[in-house]
Amino acid sequence: MGINGAVVDLDGTVYRGGTVLDGASDGVERLRSAGLSLLFFSNNPTRDGSRYVDHLANLGVDAKPGEACSSGDVTTRYLRRNHADEEVLFVGSDGLREQLVAADLSLTEDPGAADVLLGSWTPSFGYQDMNAALQAVDEETTFLGTDPDRTFPRENGGLEPGSGAIIESLAATVGQAPDAILGKPSDPALSFATDRLGVPAGECLIIGDRLDTDLAMGAGAGMTTVLVLTGVTDRADVADSEGQPDYIVDSLGDIDDVLAAIVD
Numbered sequence: 001m002g003i004n005g006a007v008v009d010l011d012g013t014v015y016r017g018g019t020v021l022d023g024a025s026d027g028v029e030r031l032r033s034a035g036l037s038l039l040f041f042s043n044n045p046t047r048d049g050s051r052y053v054d055h056l057a058n059l060g061v062d063a064k065p066g067e068a069c070s071s072g073d074v075t076t077r078y079l080r081r082n083h084a085d086e087e088v089l090f091v092g093s094d095g096l097r098e099q100l101v102a103a104d105l106s107l108t109e110d111p112g113a114a115d116v117l118l119g120s121w122t123p124s125f126g127y128q129d130m131n132a133a134l135q136a137v138d139e140e141t142t143f144l145g146t147d148p149d150r151t152f153p154r155e156n157g158g159l160e161p162g163s164g165a166i167i168e169s170l171a172a173t174v175g176q177a178p179d180a181i182l183g184k185p186s187d188p189a190l191s192f193a194t195d196r197l198g199v200p201a202g203e204c205l206i207i208g209d210r211l212d213t214d215l216a217m218g219a220g221a222g223m224t225t226v227l228v229l230t231g232v233t234d235r236a237d238v239a240d241s242e243g244q245p246d247y248i249v250d251s252l253g254d255i256d257d258v259l260a261a262i263v264d
Helices: 024-033 049-058 071-082 094-102 127-136 163-174 187-197 211-221 235-239 252-262
Strands: 005-008 037-042 068-070 087-091 106-108 116-119 142-145 151-153 159-161 204-208 224-228 247-249
Touching (some): 024 252, 037 049, 068 071, 087 094, 187 211, 204 211, 211 224, 224 252
Parallel strands (some): 005 037, 116 142, 224 247
């Protein structure tokens, strides 16, 4: 059984902020030249897949329609399948709100009417959000998060708080853990990725900069895992980790070394 598909993380793997990482575009082309189906998969829920394709194209990275998705896509599909007729109290960005509305999901600003609390990244997160969540959550409320990423890399170095930090704050406020967090490495994220690729997990690479999301999803599903060192993880983090990547490369531009070893 060969390798026929690749799930490629974005922030910290292909680009950092608005800057493409050195060698990333060439790495994408090498994956294509090896005959692999590609899916760019971001845990940042503020854009859906079509907007990520446009974003990549604007950065000069070859991405075709249908070749990208995000935790926002996973979240809207999960809600459509499991909570389509329920009222969602939403804490998150305008970009994700647009995706939820486009999916015909019902959003409410009334905590007393909420059947679902959905937490995600927003730069305006504050006390009013925590208070609304506290008023909304009872034993019948479903508590969801878009993704577990506590931080994301800044363009010029350093980190900023991500969705995971906000979801953890909401969890501390309401006194319970989320019922599900839907981005990588969750089962709904894995299912979305393999459905979109049309390739079994065991025939896929997963390439990313996070051990606890990108590579954890891949390892749990039997994917071949490739860690890039252009994001939040360094070799010291790998040494301290229980799970070990199948391959470590300095950047996506070094993917030839992996392809030479594994692609039929």
